[in-house]
C-alpha cells in the first residue's frame with residue numbers, strides 16, 4: 001500500500017463516501033461456505049516466512065532484493081503448475097523505467113531503474129469463456145533496508161504486502177489443484193508499487209493477454225491482521241460502492257464489506273487503481289486496521305495473525321472459484337469509474 005494522498009483526493013473521496021452512505025443499500029450479509037480448501041496455516045506460514053524473512057532484506061523496490069523475491073515467487077508458481085506468462089516464456093517480466101529524483105529540479109535527468117513483475121496464467125478451459133480474464137494480483141516489493149536507521153533497519157513488509165502475495169499464491173494453488181477454470185486467470189505480482197506503481201503501469205501496457213479481455217481485478221493488500229473496524233474474519237474491498245463486484249462476491253460467500261476507512265483513500269493507494277483508470281473493474285481486498293507498524297521495520301512476522309490470515313484467504317477461495325467460472329461481468333456503478 002503506498003502512502004501518497006493529496007488533500008484534493010481526500011476531499012473527492014470524502015464526497016464519494018458521503019454519496020455512497022446516503023444512497024447505498026444495507027450491507028449484504030456474507031454467507032458462510034463449507035468447502036474443502038487447500039489453504040492451510042502451514043502453507044501460509046511457508047510463503048510468509050520466506051517473503052518476510054530478514055534474508056529477503058525488505059524486497060526494496062527496483063533492487064536486487066526485489067528480484068530475489070520475484071525469483072522465489074516464480075519458483076512457487078512453477079511448483080504449483082501455473083503456466084508462465086512473463087517475458088520469453090518465463091514468469092518474470094522485466095520493467096525499465098525512469099524516475100525523477102525526489103527534490104531534484106524538473107529538468108534534471110531521471111534515474112534509470114529496473115523492476116520485475118512475476119506473471120502466471122491458467123488458460124480458460126471453455127473456448128468461449130477463455131477469452132475473458134480474471135486478474136488476481138498483489139505487489140511483491142516493499143521498502144527494503146534503510147542503512148542509516150539505528151536498530152532493526154529491515155522493512156520486512158510482512159503485512160505490506162507479503163500477505164497479499166501469499167493470498168495470490170494460495171489462490172493459484174487452489175485453482176490449479178481444482179477443476180480447470182472456464183475463464184482465463186492471470187496471477188500478477190507487481191514490482192515497485194511502493195514508489196509509484198511502476199510494475200502495474202508497465203503490465204497494463206504489456207499484458208500477457210489483450211487488456212480488453214480483463215473483466216475484473218482483485219488486488220490483495222495487507223490481510224495479515226484483522227481490522228477491528230469490521231466484524232471478525234471479515235475483509236473489506238476498497239471502492240466497494242464503485243462497482244457491483246464486491247456485492248456479487250459477497251452474495252457468493254465472500255466475507256467482504258465496504259472499506260470502513262474511506263477517508264484513507266485506499267482505492268487509489270494500490271495497483272488496482274492503475275487498472276481501474278484503464279476501465280477495468282479493479283479493487284483491493286484488505287483488512288488493514290491502520291496499525292502503527294505500517295511502513296515501519298516492525299511490520300514483521302511477529303505481528304502476523306496467521307489464523308486470521310489463513311481464514312481470510314480460505315474465505316475467498318470459493319467466491320473466486322465462482323467468479324472464474326461464471327459469466328458475470330461486473331460493471332461500474334454510476335459515477336464509480338475513476339475519471340483520471
Ligand SMILES: [Zn+2]
Pocket residue numbers: 001002003160194295
Ligand atoms: Zn506499502
